[in-house]
Amino acid sequence: MTAHPSDNNNPANPTSTSLSYRDAGVDIDAGDRLVQNIKPLAKRTMRPEVLTGLGGFGALFEISRKYQNPVLVSGTDGVGTKLKLASQLNKHDSIGIDLVAMSVNDILVLGAEPLFFLDYYACGKLDVDTATAVVSGIAAGCEQAGCTLIGGETAEMPDMYPSGEYDLAGFAVGVVEKAQIISGVTIQAGDAVIGLASSGAHSNGYSLIRKIISSNQIDISQDFYGKPLSDVIMTPTRIYARPLLTLMKQLPVKGLAHITGGGLIENLPRILPDHAVAVLHKESWDIPPLFHWLQQQGNISDPEMFRVFNSGIGMVVVVGADQKNAAMDCLRKAGETVWQIGEIKERTPGHSATVLI
Known part of the structure; x- marks a missing residue:
């Protein structure tokens, strides 16, 4: 049959219906409502160095004149499959804290003061209430870290994500005086290794956590040491900015x-000189019940536990032996739970940089 010019089955012919972006699955009005919801949240995080607020094509931030030779430090990360549990539990108000923590804690290890943070929120269909809850957590994380939520991006992409799910990424920028960069090069035998308590699993190992839950058909609403297990699993990552900046x-x-990710076994070697080994004593700190429970439920070996999870230590500090007590006192006064978890010794060539005994 010969097609006629009015035949709408002909791919060369346009549809007779007027289409909008909303028809394609993108709601511009919802995006505008989200921006309005975000503005007061971001305002709470403002630092005096911010020259422009939300809404522009870029953000301007002036480096404080208190720095003589400033070096910018950047870090980026997401929160992994912890997002799957957030969606499953409809608990979105703290996952943003995780997002900020993962980047801010990373730049802290170089001695940097966190300055500002930007986020990227991607979804198939924008739910304004869910996105607002997520950004409220991001703003709360920025307040904890002392940095500004200076901007971000919301992407509504139909068919890219399943209904009700979203993805998060973010990055932080900080600054450190060049002469005060912490690189680990001065670490030597005899130095003390101090561990700061984690708040839980933080944002690592959640693919395994979810596997354990599904394989054992665990009801995560059950009581776990006085709290719902779901709350314990979803406890946000601890942000160590203020205590560590005070210590430094x-x-x-x-x-x-x-x-x-990689736990104590794989993260400590990243800061150690070739001649140093961190000898850690497994009995020297309190491993939270969550990790014992995960190990039992998943029948996980000790080496695997220490490679996948933080096992109760979220941050490690190395100081000279003569500074150990002062450092621990400072951190405790700042509200941290701390232990000396080991010491630095001379490493024999070819041997591991971290040893658990």
Whole structure:
């Protein structure tokens, strides 16, 4: 049959219906409402160095004149499959804290003061209430870190994400005086290794956590030491900015390690010189019940536990032995739970940089 010019089955012919962006699955009005919701949240995080607010094509931030030779430090990250649990539990108000923490804690280890943070929120269909809850957590994380939520991007992309799900990414920028960069090069035998308590699993190992839950058909609403197990699992990542910045002002810090994916085994070597080994004593700190429960439920070996999870230590600080007590006192006064979890020794060539005994 010959097609006629009015035949709408002909791919060369346009549809007779007038289409809008909303028809394609993108709601511009919802995006505008979200921006209005975000503005007061971001305003709470403002620092005096901010020259422009939300809404522009870019953001302007002036480096404080208190720095003589400033070096910018940047970090970026997401929160992994913890997002799947947030969607499953309809709990979106704290996942933004995780997002900020993962980047801010990373730049802290170089001695940087966090200055500003930007986020990227992507979804198939924008739910304004959910997105507002997520950004409220991001703003709360920025307040904890002392940095400004200076901008971000919301992307509504139909067919890219399943209904009700979203993805998050973010990055932080900080600044450190060049002469005060913490690189780990001065770490030597005899130095003390101090561990700061984590708040839980933070944002690592959640693919395994979810596997354990599904394989054992666990009801995560059950009581777990006086709290719903779901709340324990979703506890946001601890942000160590204020205590560590205070510590760095009071005494020389030789090394810092953020304990994320890879655990103590793989993160501590990233800051150690070739001649140093961190000898850690497994009995020297309190491993939270969550990790014992995960190990039992998943029948996980000790080496695997220490490679996947932080095992109760979210940040490691290396200081000289003569500064150990002062450092621990400073951190405790700042509200941290701390232990000396090990010491630095000379490493034999070819041997591991971290040893658990």
